[in-house]
Amino acid sequence: MMSSNATTIATTSLPLINFANFTNSSTESRLRTAKQLVSACRTTGFVYIINHGVPKHELERAFAISSKFFDLPLEEKMKAPHPPGWSVHRGYSWPGFEKVSNATSSKEDEVAVRKLREVKDVKESYEVGSESNPDMPNIWPLEEVLPEWQPFMTEFYWTCFEAAKTVLKALALGIGLEEDALVSLHSGHYNQLRLLNYPPIPAQALEEGTSERMPAHTDWSTMTILWQDDCGGLQVEDPNHAGKFINVEPVEGALVMNIGDLMMRWSNDVLRSTSHRVTLPPLQDRIEGEGRITRQRKSIVYFLSTDPDRLIEVMGSCMKTLLQRAHSLQCFDLTVI
Numbered sequence: 537m538m539s540s541n542a543t544t545i546a547t548t549s550l551p552l553i554n555f556a557n558f559t560n561s562s563t564e565s566r567l568r569t570a571k572q573l574v575s576a577c578r579t580t581g582f583v584y585i586i587n588h589g590v591p592k593h594e595l596e597r598a599f600a601i602s603s604k605f606f607d608l609p610l611e612e613k614m615k616a617p618h619p620p621g622w623s624v625h626r627g628y629s630w631p632g633f634e635k636v637s638n639a640t641s642s643k644e645d646e647v648a649v650r651k652l653r654e655v656k657d658v659k660e661s662y663e664v665g666s667e668s669n670p671d672m673p674n675i676w677p678l679e680e681v682l683p684e685w686q687p688f689m690t691e692f693y694w695t696c697f698e699a700a701k702t703v704l705k706a707l708a709l710g711i712g713l714e715e716d717a718l719v720s721l722h723s724g725h726y727n728q729l730r731l732l733n734y735p736p737i738p739a740q741a742l743e744e745g746t747s748e749r750m751p752a753h754t755d756w757s758t759m760t761i762l763w764q765d766d767c768g769g770l771q772v773e774d775p776n777h778a779g780k781f782i783n784v785e786p787v788e789g790a791l792v793m794n795i796g797d798l799m800m801r802w803s804n805d806v807l808r809s810t811s812h813r814v815t816l817p818p819l820q821d822r823i824e825g826e827g828r829i830t831r832q833r834k835s836i837v838y839f840l841s842t843d844p845d846r847l848i849e850v851m852g853s854c855m856k857t858l859l860q861r862a863h864s865l866q867c868f869d870l871t872v873i
C-alpha cells in the first residue's frame with residue numbers, strides 16, 4: 537500500500553532490546569530476551585537492539601568511508617555505476633535512479649512505472665554483496681578513486697552478518713524453534729549491504745511531495761538491520777493505525793531491526809513486515825536557513841536473504857497459529873513456547 541498522504545505522529549514507542557542479555561548469558565536470560573524480541577516482531581515488526589556485537593569503531597569507519605565516497609564528484613562515483621535493469625543490484629545508484637515503491641505487477645507496465653517515477657527519490661546508494669554470490673558480481677570503485685572501499689566493505693559485510701546471525705538465533709528461540717533453525721538456511725552469500733546518502737533538500741519539496749527521500753515500502757528480506765546517523769526521518773507505520781507513522785528516532789549505539797516480507801510469510805504472518813519510509817526529519821532545528829534546507833542523512837542497511845535453493849515452509853510453531861485461527865481461538869500467547 538502506498539501511504540504518501542499519511543499523517544505522522546511524533547512519538548517513539550519502539551521496544552529496545554539489550555542483546556547483552558542474550559549473548560553470553562544464562563539460558564533463562566537468553567530465552568527471556570528471545571521472547572521479548574519475538575513479541576516486538578509480532579506487534580510493530582520494528583525494534584532497537586543495543587549491544588548487537590558490531591564494534592563502535594567499525595561502524596564509525598563505515599560511516600566515514602561512506603561519507604568519503606558520497607562526497608566525491610558525481611563523475612568519480614559514476615565510475616562504478618549500478619547496471620541497467622533489475623537483475624544485478626550492485627554498485628552506485630545516483631539520485632533519482634532508483635524509485636522505491638510497494639506497487640506490484642505481474643508484467644512490465646511502462647505507464648505505471650512512468651507515473652511512479654514522476655516524483656523522484658532524492659537519495660543515492662551503493663550496494664555491496666558477497667564476493668561468492670554467483671548471480672550478482674560486485675562492482676567496485678576504481679582503486680585510485682577510493683582504495684579503502686573494497687577491502688573495508690568486503691570485511692564489513694561479514695561483520696554485519698555475524699550480528700544478524702545472533703538476531704536470527706534469538707528469533708528462532710523466541711518462536712520455539714531450535715536456535716540454529718533459521719541461521720542454517722542463510723549461508724550469508726545472498727545478503728545485501730546498502731550504504732545510503734540522502735543529500736540536503738528544501739523541506740518544502742518533501743512537505744509538498746514534489747520530491748521524496750524514500751517512500752513507504754516493506755522490505756523483501758528475511759529481516760533487515762540498519763544503523764542511522766543522528767539526522768532522523770525514518771518512520772514506521774503504526775500497526776494499530778494504518779496510515780499513521782511513528783518516528784524511529786536515532787538512538788546512539790542501537791541498530792534498528794525489522795522483519796521482511798519473506799519472514800512474515802514464513803511465519804504465517806505471526807511476525808510482521810511493517811511499512812516504513814524516510815521523510816522530513818522531525819525537529820525544526822534540523823532545518824537550516826531560508827530555504828529550510830533539510831540536513832543530509834546517512835544510513836547503512838543490511839538485508840538478510842536465505843539461499844535460493846532452500847525450501848521455505850511455514851515454521852513449525854507458527855503452524856499451530858494457523859490451526860488455532862482455523863478454530864477461531866485466540867492465537868496470541870498460545871503459540872510462543
Ligand SMILES: O=C(O)CCC(=O)C(=O)O
Pocket residue numbers: 730732750755762764770812813814834835837
Ligand atoms: O535509510 C533508511 O533509514 C531506511 C532504508 C530502507 O528502508 C531501505 O533501504 O529499505
Ligand SMILES: [Fe+2]
Pocket residue numbers: 753754755812
Ligand atoms: Fe526498507
